[in-house]
Amino acid sequence: MVGPSRFMTLLSCFELGLVDRIREHPGLTAAELGEAVGATPDAVEQLLLLLVKERFVTYDEESGGYAPDALAAVDEKDLKRALAYMNMIKVVALRQLFHLTESARTGTLVGLRELYGVTGGTLYGAVAEHPDLRDAWANLMNTVTAHIDPWFFGNVGIPAGARVLDLAGNTGLGAIHTVTHKASPGLRVTTFDLPEKEAEALANFRSHGVAEQCSFLGGDVFDGVPRGFDTVLIKHFLDMFDKGDVVRILRGVNEALETGGQVHIMVPVYPEDITDTDNYNVDFFPAFFIGCTMGQGGPQKLSVYQSWLEECGFKVTKTLTKSAAEVPPDVIPVQAILSATKVARPGPLGSH
Numbered sequence: 001m002v003g004p005s006r007f008m009t010l011l012s013c014f015e016l017g018l019v020d021r022i023r024e025h026p027g028l029t030a031a032e033l034g035e036a037v038g039a040t041p042d043a044v045e046q047l048l049l050l051l052v053k054e055r056f057v058t059y060d061e062e063s064g065g066y067a068p069d070a071l072a073a074v075d076e077k078d079l080k081r082a083l084a085y086m087n088m089i090k091v092v093a094l095r096q097l098f099h100l101t102e103s104a105r106t107g108t109l110v111g112l113r114e115l116y117g118v119t120g121g122t123l124y125g126a127v128a129e130h131p132d133l134r135d136a137w138a139n140l141m142n143t144v145t146a147h148i149d150p151w152f153f154g155n156v157g158i159p160a161g162a163r164v165l166d167l168a169g170n171t172g173l174g175a176i177h178t179v180t181h182k183a184s185p186g187l188r189v190t191t192f193d194l195p196e197k198e199a200e201a202l203a204n205f206r207s208h209g210v211a212e213q214c215s216f217l218g219g220d221v222f223d224g225v226p227r228g229f230d231t232v233l234i235k236h237f238l239d240m241f242d243k244g245d246v247v248r249i250l251r252g253v254n255e256a257l258e259t260g261g262q263v264h265i266m267v268p269v270y271p272e273d274i275t276d277t278d279n280y281n282v283d284f285f286p287a288f289f290i291g292c293t294m295g296q297g298g299p300q301k302l303s304v305y306q307s308w309l310e311e312c313g314f315k316v317t318k319t320l321t322k323s324a325a326e327v328p329p330d331v332i333p334v335q336a337i338l339s340a341t342k343v344a345r346p347g348p349l350g351s352h
Contacts (some may be wrong), residue, residue, distance in 0.1 A: 006092065009050045011059040011086050016046065022057055026067035033066065043057075053091035055144055068199055069091065082330040084140045091136035092123065093277065093292045100291035108295045123293040128196070145173050145236070148266070148335055150306060153181035155337055156264040158231055161186030165229040167253070168221060172201035175214045178233065192217045192226060221249055225256035232257065235266040239299040243308070250312035257342045265340075268299045268333040269321060278324060284332045302336050 013019050021028060027135045029039040030048070036042075048066060051057045058069045071079075096103075096111025103110045103351060112118040116133070118126045127134040158164060161184055166174045169191035178189045191201050195218030205211040217226055222245070225232070232253050238246050253263055271279045281299055290298040300308075306316050318339040 006050060007086070007089070007094075009047055010056075011050060011083075011090060011238050013047055014083055014086075016047075017252060018048065019051075019057075022066050023068050023071060027063065027065035029064040029066070051252070078328070080329075081143065081328070084143060085330055085332075088136045088140045091132055093288055096292045097287055100287055103291045103295055106295070109292070113293060122295070131219075136152050141236070142173060144331075144333075145177070147331075149174070149177040149235075150181065150339060151322060151326075151335075152235065152266050153177065153266075156339055157262075158182040158184075158187075158264075160184035162188075162231045163229045164189040164233060165226060165232045165235045165256075166191050166235075167225065167249075168234070169201075172204040172214060172216065174233065174235055175201075176204065176208045176210055179210045179213050188213060188215070188301075190215045190217050190226070190229070192219060194218065194220065219344045221252060221337070225249075226250040227256045230258070230261050232261070232263045233265075234263065238265060238267050238305070239285070242296045245296075247312060250309060250314070254313040254342055259342055259344045261342045263309075263340050263342075265305070265309075265338045266335055266336070267305065269302045269305070269336040270299050271334075272301055272303060274301075279334055280332050281334055302338070305336075305338055309338060309340045313342060313345065315343045316340045 006104070016039055018033055018039075021033055021036050028036070033039075034041040034044045035087055044173040048057060050058070052059045052066075055069045056071045058067050060067070063229075091166060093114055096109065099110035099114060108120065109122065110117065112121070112123065112126055116126055116130055117127075123133065123137065127137055158178070163217040164175075164178055164187070166172075166178065166189060169175055170193055172191045175191045179187065191214065193216075194199070198216045198218055201216045202211070205214040205216075219226065234253070238249065241249070249264075265293060268285065270281050271286070288304075295349050302319055302321060309316050310317075316338060319336065321336040322334060324334060
């Protein structure tokens with residue numbers, strides 16, 4: 001019941017600049033803080049009560065001054081990362097989730113329609129038209145990708161000189177990371193995504209000095225997966241869809257690969273024991289996907305993804321879930337890797 005009020009009280013203290021002032025000038029009173037940030041002293045006192053309760057800051061009864069407590073030990077880069085998540089939740093999720101019930105009934109993003117006039121689309125299309133959504137979502141996603149990709153590439157095998165397709169690779173960051181982490185003579189990586197992403201992707205390739213190794217193909221995965229590749233990467237994508245569409249994607253990849261071709265998938269997963277209280281994917285993702293981004297979708301258990309891959313003609317060769325101990329405490333997704341190989345289809349009875 002108090003989750004939204006606690007969240008917004010904490011975030012408002014940051015947005016007002018109260019936390020920065022307290023960290024930079026310990027001992028300021030509510031009146032001094034209010035004058036500095038443009039808020040009334042009474043409002044400052046009320047908002048900071050929660051931070052005192054949680055021991056984020058201290059309050060001196062005699063002087064009336066506030067000083068950092070636990071927040072004094074938080075590094076600036078960690079604080080910025082946590083605030084990026086909080087801003088994304090506020091802008092992309094909190095307002096839209098007011099309409100979650102109707103979104104679940106209709107399979108559409110009612111919140112985006114009511115707040116932004118987006119009809120029949122998804123968050124990923126809306127970010128191109130609405131800077132506040134793009135700033136809150138895209139910047140965080142690039143940070144997440146930069147943080148998780150070294151782990152992903154450290155745990156998948158890409159043959160030397162491979163022809164790699166980064167499926168739904170957005171504006172090329174995944175392709176750039178592939179070249180960076182899996183460099184080999186002759187390696188070529190192609191980003192496959194909607195045509196409107198091409199200009200930004202090509203600009204990113206040039207700015208990172210990988211234009212000779214990276215290229216872009218425009219298209220829609222549901223219209224077909226390009227052929228001519230021996231390795232396909234699928235990252236931050238399958239969890240956006242319900243089972244029917246996930247199977248369509250995986251079958252399309254299977255049809256595009258030759259026998260022995262590889263697919264490496266990275267996707268957030270639910271724990272096999274859904275009552276695991278140390279995993280917050282269940283707390284966050286169902287509402288986020290149904291109410292804020294797609295009107296459908298959400299992660300699955302690792303075992304479910306494995307069964308879907310096998311259903312679509314793959315043999316799973318490796319699964320790995322990132323250890324919770326390796327995930328920063330402000331990061332919700334628990335990521336997993338599934339590597340699989342296309343197997344030969346059985347021939348007709350009696351064939352040799």
